[in-house]
Amino acid sequence: MSSVQGQAIFRDVPEPPPRRVGLGTKVWNSRFDYLYVAPAILVMLIVIAYPIYYTIELSFFNTPASLSLADKKFNGLDNYAAIIQSPVFWKVTWQTVVWTVLSTGFSFVLGLGAALALHREFAGRALLRGLLLIPWVVSAVAASYVWKWLYHSDFGAISAILTAIGIIKEPINFIDNASTSLYSLIVVNVWKEFSFAMIMLMAGLQTVPDTLLRAAQVDGASPWQRFWHVTFPHLQGVSTVTILLLVVQNFNSFIIPFIMTGGGPVGSTQIWITHIYELAFLRQRWGVGAAYAVLLFLIMMTLGYFYVRALTKGDDSRAGA
């Protein structure tokens, strides 16, 4: 593109003669561009780069609770070794995986169903969509308190409804019971998140060409066949982004487990994030907490790579203003 003569009028800086342009020249040529991104980058640098650096540094130190942070002692990879060898780590990891996979899966499926059902125009559609989005907008704190009340072991409405229908006799202990607590929390998480998936997929559905669907219909395809062979392939891009976003969000979700159960009972709802919090803030084991955090960083970086790749496809065709 830059070899076209007319391009010269679209740059504030005169087009350099076509030859190898060094990095320094490129940077100088784009110097005004950096002004646009400077404020954003500055904020991010201060508030992100320093903490990351400090966390990584801290992970290599031993920080006994009796000493202040300034007296930390270097102990190399000991923190990491301690983590991998501790059974708590594997339990928390498994719970995190269960939490993430089930939350993401159900949120996505519900969101897809809702998106498909809402795809057709009908009276009240915007209102319905708005109502379905309420859980996403409401604060996680509010959601946690309401569901805690709904799940209450003595006065909870859910137990009452189930008893009234006749399914159970006694109120169920949803969140005080180690075997059901994690799954009860997952329900809350899905309640909160599914409409996000719904919105993303609704957008994706709009890119499915209607003509293709109609042609398939005329050719005798059943609704299921139409979905599977026409709609679904078109949704793959949006689905990938949505699932990645959900996975990241769930991996990192803190408020619901923290407020509803605080990681209990008996650590059955402890996921990585709440565990890190407990280690660092409640048990003052900053070094180990930092080591966990670094491991988490690495996982997130990997996911992040795929995420950005999925998002920036097709970007280069838009250059040129």
Place this chain on the structure above:
Amino acid sequence: MTAITESAVTQRRGVGGWRWAGRIFLALLLGFTVMPMIWMVITSLKTGFAAMQYPPQWWPAEPTLGNYWRLLDPNGSVGQDFLHYFWNSLWVSTITTILAVAVAVPAAYAFSRFRFPGRNFLFFAVLLRNMFPAVVFLVPLFILMKLLGLVNTHGSLILTYLTFGLPLAIWLLKGFYDNIPVQLEQAARIDGATRFQAFLLIVMPLSTPGIIATSIYSFIGAWNEYIYAYTFLTRHDQMTLPVGIQRFFSENATDWPGLMAATFLMSIPVVVLFLVLQRYFVRALTEGAVKH
């Protein structure tokens, strides 16, 4: 013509079954979605005694607005605190939103239109921020805020919330700008405008929906945020709503109706804001998410 074609075809193909399945599914989903909120309101209308009954009263025998009056009464201690928290939340959220938009708009535009060395890397870095959980940054950020002298001030929250909101704001706006044809600015350039003038006079007015969507998202995010507010603010009079509410009700016996009333009041601004402006938000989100 399309109406005739569609109804003729669907009658032949018997889509009826799927249509009804969709409707039942939506009804169930709506029930699932709305039920907790309804129960929240119902509980908030009960007195403490009425709430502690099992099986619960599906509708309070003596509905009362007492919980709400208590929270909103500027003369009572509860009301004073609550209103103060409300104001703090409002202040922090508004400032965060204004700053977020001011910073994100030029950055998003640059990422959309310009190609400069490091662009892809910077964009990656900006998006990457989204990946990192809030908790992980708590300790270093706390130390940083101490260094900057911002502990227990709203400034610490605003600065932190900015970084939460920025990646998504930039991503949303970039997607938005991607869908504005470059030809408009090129036409302006041919007519003699500089790049900055083209940005200001042509693109900015067109990006109103994107800016509204970004503002909504920033505001809601800041309003609902809990972890950092909980950690950075220990002084009672600085607290925002999500933290302040906890303070009321975590003692011996939780005052559930009061708690429900407080969470309801806390949720109203964001829900109303969102319902009113939802189409901007949905539009910007979807235009950002989908490549045309």
